[in-house]
Amino acid sequence: MPTKTAPKKPAATKKTAAKSKAPAKVKSKAPAKSKAAAGTKSPASARSKAPAKRKTQAVTSANSQFKNFEPYQPKRGEEYMSDAQLEHFKHILMKWKSELMQEVDRTVTHMKDEAANFPDPADRATQEEEFSLELRTRDRERKLIKKIDSTIERLEQEDYGFCDACGIEIGIKRLEARPTATLCIDCKTLAEIKERQELG
Structure with missing residues (x-):
């Protein structure tokens, strides 16, 4: 009489939970501007950015015009x-x-x-x-x-060459620096101080 063997239970299949993973976020980069496109400007903007500027001649200082001269050397006893x-x-x-x-x-x-x-x-x-x-x-x-x-x-x-205010000599050096001077350095300084005080 044949022996009965218990039927083998089928191996339990592991259920793999099909977890739906969210797809990885991909950072969307803005398309890089081509150098050619970035460098090109509309004609209107190009004209406004680079105006046809004409430089006028350099403005010379009025007070520096007379300085090409030989300083005077007074003689002894002059x-x-x-x-x-x-x-x-x-x-x-x-x-x-x-x-x-x-x-x-x-x-x-x-x-x-x-x-x-x-x-x-x-x-x-x-x-x-x-x-x-x-x-x-x-x-x-x-x-x-x-x-x-x-x-x-x-x-x-x-x-x-003499001060209009006090009558003393203005001096050769001061007159060479400012030939139209009518005041000595002391009276000129005093006049400037008074002017500043009056203006407040």
Whole structure:
């Protein structure tokens, strides 16, 4: 009689829970701008960024025009404001006046040559600003020319080189630094202090 063998139970299959994992987040990068695209600008913006700016001539300082001269070396025992000294300062003043007049004429000619009707408002504003600066400088120089003329008249009347306030000698060094000076350094300093106090 055959022996009965118990039927083998099928191996329990492990249930793998099908866990649905969320997909990994992928950072979406913005597409890189091509260098060519980044470098290209619209014609309108290119015109506004790079205006056709015309540089006017350098504005020269009115107070530095007369400095090309040989400093005067007074002789021992020489009288203050001698004929030689008066001639020295007359030469400085005449040369200074001549250079200032040349600058004024050069500015007028330059502005005529540089005048242009720029379509770009930025260019027009730049040109107007440069012209305005030059005109203010030349206006100061015209006033200075009148002051030089007045100083030359005083020099010819031998009323040059003495302080209008106290009557002492202004000094050769100070007059070479500022040929139109009418006050000594002490009186000029005092006048500036009073002016500042009055202005508050």
